[in-house]
Amino acid sequence: MKRIRFSAAYPERLRHPLHRSIVGESPIARAELLMWSPTADATTLLWFDGDRDATTAAVEALDSLVARSLVRGAGGTYAFLRQDDYEFPAALLDTVASSRVIFLPPVVFREDGDVRFEAAGATEALSAFHDDLADLADLTIERVREFERRRTPSRLTDRQRAALEAAVSAGYYEVPRGGTVADVAAALDCATSTAGELLRKAEAAVVERAVESE
Structure with a gap:
């Protein structure tokens, strides 16, 4: 089992609305998708490196937003969101759904337009996912490691x-x-x-x- 950290630069048409809202003049430079539900009603927990007002402006870019709860913390703002749709482009969702890998939080959206995330799985499955996603984005492999069942803050004896x-x-x-x-x-x-x-x-x-x- 391997785990790979990818950096993906999607064309404008494939960027998530929330990501588009922080690219450019926004005071938000980084948003992290920490948790997400496996259900049709998209429930997510995110963290933004900005204050409540800046975070509110970012999440209001989501047409699918049903409810939100914001909490200050960890040098930024946590946002618990409930949506009626994830709002990811269909081509991207299809690629993710057909892959044979698992995705590890967080998914990091950056102001420079890149998305950083990690995927874990068998080498051949990761290779196939890479090839499929490379058709949609400018994809970079930043790091490859063995997958560890347990992650500790450090590898200490x-x-x-x-x-x-x-x-x-x-x-x-x-x-x-x-x-x-x-x-x-x-x-x-x-x-x-x-x-x-x-x-x-x-x-x-x-x-x-x-x-x-x-």
Whole structure:
């Protein structure tokens, strides 16, 4: 099983109305489709990197909107929407419906017109989906990874996690720094060089996963 992150630039005629509303002069630069229902009545949870007024203006671009609820949070605004239609072009919906892959949230709509999303499945199914979608959009593969049944914030060993916890407790990451690698070594009962290596590897794993999630 593989998971692939795609970036798709759709022509204007195939852009979702909500995406069209944030391309150009909108104060919204990024919208994320976080959850969606598998039913005909399109119920979705989105996040916008703008305030309530900007988010309201964006969602009002949806002719299918039946009800909305907006909540400030996470540096932007959450929007719980109920629609009577998803409003995606039929050609795109048909391509998605006929694919043999699964789509992983979030689907990210960006102000530059690109849509970023991840799909997971068997290699041959992902390849077929890529070929079909490439007929509709300028498609780029940004990353290919093995699919993991469980996703954790970082790929840490127990020892690396213990080193990070000891560093936090010692104040190692405070500003100004209140602890040292020697304090971590004392907490773990190991050599200072070992503690330093554990911290470096743990930090590298955390940073790598943080970058991958963008």
